[in-house]
Amino acid sequence: MSDYPDLQLYIGGAWRKTAQDMPVINPATEAEIGRLPVAGQGDLEDALSAAQEGFRIWRATPPRARADVMLRAAALLRERQEEIALSITAEHGKPLPQARLEVIRGCEFFEWDAGEAVRTYGRVIPSARGVSYVVHHEPVGVVLGLSPWNFPMSQPCRKIAGALASGCSIILKAAEETPAGAMHIVRAFHYAGLPAGVLNLVFGVPAQISDFLIRQEPVRLVAFTGSTAVGRHLTTLASEHMTPVLMELGGHAPVIVCEDTEVEKAAVSCAIRKYRNAGQVCTSPTRFFVHESIFEPFAQAFVKRAKATIVGDGMDAGVEMGPLANERRVPALTALVEDAVAKGADLLAGGARLGSSGYFFEPTVLANVPADARVMQEEPFGPLAVINPVADLDAAIAQANGVPYGLAAYGFTNRADYIERMTHEVEAGNISFNTLEASLPETPFGGVKSSGYGREGGTEGLENYMNVKNISHSIEIV
Template identity: 75%
Template structure:
């Protein structure tokens, strides 16, 4: 395919292939667009050796020089935005406009963390005469980054940016279904002159790669974004080797719509955000708890907007929502819809596959779904929203917290007392009022409970890639 790159592994500053490959397919057409090499055990050992050597070089590189590499790579990706966006749309299916924005967002992660690389300050602790205590922040070491398929460039960018800005080297295992974004990151850093081994890119069996690399002593941090089920397995594996784990896991974001809100504006903006990236976003607003007095007008505007969303090949003009990224998502979502309706939920719009070629699903809205329906507990990770009425903000808070997840949550209100009650009551790592933006490069992002541990982004994000060392200086000569 003209707009899709040749795929390689990147180890020790060199590109390499493998006799074992798997297909990469276009989810809009189901046709093969590339062959992805799979890393062998020898490739993984080479990547580990390269990352060790790269770490020795990179940790000794002055922060100002690290900044230059990060900014040069980001500038190259901005220049190549159209080429990268075309590749992302080909492998993932999202509309080109969204793919272009993803490239920019990934660049912003590098640019923000580049600035923070010069501000990983320590401190001097006041003490008695003749002694001084100094706190240092040092890079933790070789990082294993595991990124998902839903944002092919921005998700791996977050991990690479945090690791490199902190002085760590990284072995990145990106998603096999959407490898081009990570490949373009590696290309940009290669062309920016990054020392060999600081960034390594591998693909292959996720279980085999994680099992082999997490057990190796040089790997000091596992940074994972993905499902709660897999995250728990990786965290347990890391704990067995006393390896730190940074886990950004699943979500099931609630939205509280209070009675003082404009239901039309809230419904319109909620529908637009819900179907971004075909709902394949860990922070996607999914469970809407709307005050009784606004329920009908909110549902009407939300459903009307959902029904008019243009679905199709992401390369076609005017398309607002592309296909689901892989074939697994279609039956999974259709099962959730069927279960909800069987338990008494109302199908307001959508609910069916579109055509028989490509992984397309209609934007779907369910209403009055009972709490025992699977969709009320299981993250749909697709273009499926549930709108239910509530009698009060307290009921909405209780129902918002009625899942194991706590990644993102949202609320629409103009009342200060409601803001205070929702802020205190909702269990989530990220809470937004009157906006459905969950995170920015400068803000820490992560969850509570089943949604993970640690943070990415912001000053707090770099702390996960560093250790704290306290040094005591006695002025007395012994």
């Protein structure tokens, strides 16, 4: 791809190459499209020093000025939407229309948090005996942001937006499989006038980067989006240094479909959203618990739409689902399907790799899956849906809560009492009814249980990036 960006690290306001690099692969063609620089310890030490100096400057920058830089960067990204989207599709595989929307979503994170930057208020606490108490909110310091490969643009935006709006500096370690989105973001902030050192970008061996930087005293927050297994490891490492963490981890989203639902409409909507981004979404609807009275028509409509999904190279017009983003997901999904079928599940659609070139996998539907199948406990992170019948809402809620995860959940019903029960009884950080939109920039996003803790977005989104300081002041010496 001739217009794929020249990948470089960005440290202290300057771009740099490294002696070691690795290939970036187009998952639709398996062709090499770029070379990714691999940061060494010297690069990481430079990034840490730059971030410390950047924090000194940025924390003293007025919130209105911070917001202005963020808005300028967002405007530059909007202007370059098509160029960025082409890069994302080339490295990730998602259809170009979805990549275009991701660019806009990333800009919306910056625009929302720019508004929040000027509202990081403290408060005065009334008191007696001549003592006043004032609460200050201060930026926590240097942030280490670790973003995943499934959303090359919007996931780095979330980390950067929260840090910069709060007055922090950040070292971003973006995903090695999908680095171009982060490159475009950094380039926009470079031209928007962000002071050197406030935003630094590194790539390399993930374990080496996180192990080195988390141990460094200037790093005051680790903000991570990724798997629960990796999140637990990073949390343990951070705890050894009393470093706080913001963790947005895996999910295994349940969908409860009640008997009063408009079956055809709900099934088609669910199928379309299931195969968005090839199911590589932490909030992807996966475990469908459908009332037994409507189970057959729901499953039939879902399967019909799954089989109609147009799979192909994301650059091609009309494609609805691209390849998996990396080769290792193909055998992982195959193993989940084979395990479920061996234990008695019905394979209603898909279940296998597509073609001999590219990491394509069929839109897959399993039904009547037993509780001991691996897919009932393990997040597939791919185009695989499980549809099981349930006798009533009690059974649906029990099964929805029957996994260690609690990121997103969905319900389809028109009954207020059902909505009330699911609202209070389903264990998830985000619950949506009659829609499959789990989060927006203006809403807080995060999970419970093994899906992590802390929130990004909404008015709560900057809380993790700030320290709370209480100031007591007496009008006389006591």
